[in-house]
Amino acid sequence: xxxxxxxxxxxxxxxxxxxxxxxxxxxxxxxxxxxxxxxxxxxxxxxxxxxxxxxxxxxxxxxxxxxxxxxxxxxxxxxxxxxxxxxxxxxxxxxxxxxxxxxxxxxxxxxxxxxxxxxxxxxxxxxxxxxxxxxxxxxxxxxxxxxxxxxxxxxx
Ligand SMILES: CC(C)(COP(=O)(O)OP(=O)(O)OC[C@H]1O[C@@H](n2cnc3c(N)ncnc32)[C@H](O)[C@@H]1OP(=O)(O)O)[C@@H](O)C(=O)NCCC(=O)NCCS
Numbered sequence: 001x002x003x004x005x006x007x008x009x010x011x012x013x014x015x016x017x018x019x020x021x022x023x024x025x026x027x028x029x030x031x032x033x034x035x036x037x038x039x040x041x042x043x044x045x046x047x048x049x050x051x052x053x054x055x056x057x058x059x060x061x062x063x064x065x066x067x068x069x070x071x072x073x074x075x076x077x078x079x080x081x082x083x084x085x086x087x088x089x090x091x092x093x094x095x096x097x098x099x100x101x102x103x104x105x106x107x108x109x110x111x112x113x114x115x116x117x118x119x120x121x122x123x124x125x126x127x128x129x130x131x132x133x134x135x136x137x138x139x140x141x142x143x144x145x146x147x148x149x150x151x152x153x154x155x156x
Contacts (some may be wrong), residue, residue, distance in 0.1 A: 007131040010083045013051035017044045017079040032071040040079050041113050045093040048081040049117035053129040057117035065113040076100040085146035089126025090118045092146045
């Protein structure tokens with residue numbers, strides 16, 4: 001069995017997915033069904049968390065899910081997930097979804113979300129995850145914000 005690394009950079013787990021919105025993904029208004037986008041967000045974030053902890057984690061909490069602009073049938077959707085912080089057994093992942101209209105090369109930020117995953121063992125209890133290596137100013141800033149959100153969640 002390979003042992004877990006002590007710490008990993010956010011770049012090692014960063015995850016990018018691309019989808020195209022098809023008629024079966026739409027609501028009656030012809031825009032993407034929110035639940036479909038949420039499913040893609042959950043998968044993208046779960047892959048990033050799994051790449052970090054090396055096991056299949058479970059979604060514990062979804063926070064700050066904000067649909068900023070509509071996504072339409074035919075749009076190409078890019079979903080990007082990156083860890084903002086790794087705690088003891090849990091990890092926070094930020095997901096940003098951009099839409100690209102056919103014929104346009106300008107991606108528009110459409111949805112943002114924060115998700116917390118827990119690395120669970122066979123008994124359903126949390127297992128330790130590698131620390132997150134904070135290498136850049138952006139890494140440190142995102143991690144400080146994640147730390148503040150974790151404290152706020154614990155107080156709620
Ligand atoms: C997530 C789950 C394992 C947490 O169980 P728990 O008994 O609360 O576990 P613990 O108290 O030991 O906490 C484990 C970690 O989860 C975190 N956690 C638990 N609930 C949380 C919440 N609502 N928001 C953020 N983090 C949470 C804790 O902060 C802790 O993190 P840390 O070790 O990094 O400090 C449990 O609630 C569960 O299995 N939920 C169902 C998950 C699921 O089915 N998801 C959808 C399908 S994948």
